Amino acid sequence: MRLTACAAFLVAGCAKPFQHGEDVDAGSPSFSTEIHASPKLTSIESAETDGLGRPVRVACVTCHGVRDAGAGFPENAAVLKDFHAGLSVAHGALSCKACHVDRHGGPPMLRLATGEELATSDAIRLCAQCHGPKYQDYLHGSHGGMNGYWDLGRGPRLRNHCVDCHDPHVPKYQPSRPVLPPKDRFVTPAPVGSHHG
């Protein structure tokens, strides 16, 4: 009898789910969340580099504010001969016109599927029209990096913009080499220069 009770207790003990304490009302946050204003939204890398070897960025309006983009958009990036030559695009089957507005002079604009025009700094709305579930995740803090305070009652937070991590023309996250290989005694490090995994 006692054994049965003991066994039941053990099983129940193991099956007990995670439970946190009483919910609290955290009130409305006194600090705000800011979205990083990426320079990629208003400028482009040039072939020049600065003293630190970083590419010099040129504001879009430097050219687009004064010059005519010409006879409309090309069908694809491959036929670009001028400033954006060599631009690689791998974003579904989208053409330039899907997101860019063909304007003559004035600041560059983006365009929603509805035809509504957007400033380039509002690009998140453009991304969100196709990537709804990702946008929902983003709004709830479960997609996209951030810095600052988890507790907005005590300080502000800075969120990444979509284009901080994804190149709008080639949005797939690019593979990279991992950092800080472990060197503790429980692991036998892979020989230097080997690339198996």
Place this chain on the structure above:
Amino acid sequence: MDKAKRRTLKVLGSTLGAAAFAYAIEPLRAWASDMSLGELLQKHYRELTPDEMRAVLARLEADAEAKYGREVTIEDIRPTPGVELGYALNLSVCIGCRKCAEACHVENNHDRTTNNSYIRVLEMEQGSFDLEKGTTTYDHAVPSPGKYYLPVQCQQCDNAPCVKVCPVQATWKESDGIVVVDYNWCIGCRYCEAACPYHARRFNWSKPEIPAEEINPNQSYLSNRVRPQGVVEKCTFCLHRTRKGLLPACLEACPTGARVFGNLLDPNSEIRWVLAHKRVYVLKEELGTRPRFFYYFDN
């Protein structure tokens, strides 16, 4: 017995007694040669009065400067009432770049020679949940096709095996859910390291080596102060940051935003949204450890 004989015996006895005592504590003196009296006689963290705590922190700051040549601030930051810290990690998004492990390495003043970190990232075969088959030493471009990446750190269990096995109560669970270690109380028996099913605890085999300029000077008693040799250490959800409302270092370093952190008691927090809307699971649920670290998938 005449008086002279009695005196002789007394003197002899007391001399012998003193000699025996000196001989008996000789090993202790040798062992404590690099330990101040204050350190030797220090009380358990939870028994220190505020004044004693101030004295301990001042001593530890002076020690850090003497041993590592860096002026540091060591605080004692207590949990906030109404806060239980929780962590969630999106396995659909993690790419295995190990930047979280690197950030932990820097933030928590880990030994530079061993690349120590509280986070291990396992490269796992898609479709497999067997941690034994995961590898931590991958060194190729990530993410690799057919793999997913599983970062593992302390799960801050509600039913923590490490706390149960500690013979001296040097590790315990605080009110905000963080399992902490009093590094000055730990005797280095490593029972907790053996008990942890997540392999989350580390033992300092040698005195941690860190160049003075690389030391993170914002430290706290229970988390990222430089640990002494011969004690066990673990992830504390960066309590020196998170108890002040800041995000943990590993989250800030994550380039993909795979990590979500917040207050489990706040129904409007990001982490509660994840727990309510995502397919969430915990590692080794069958062990009944009840972690506060959750893994989830996108659809």
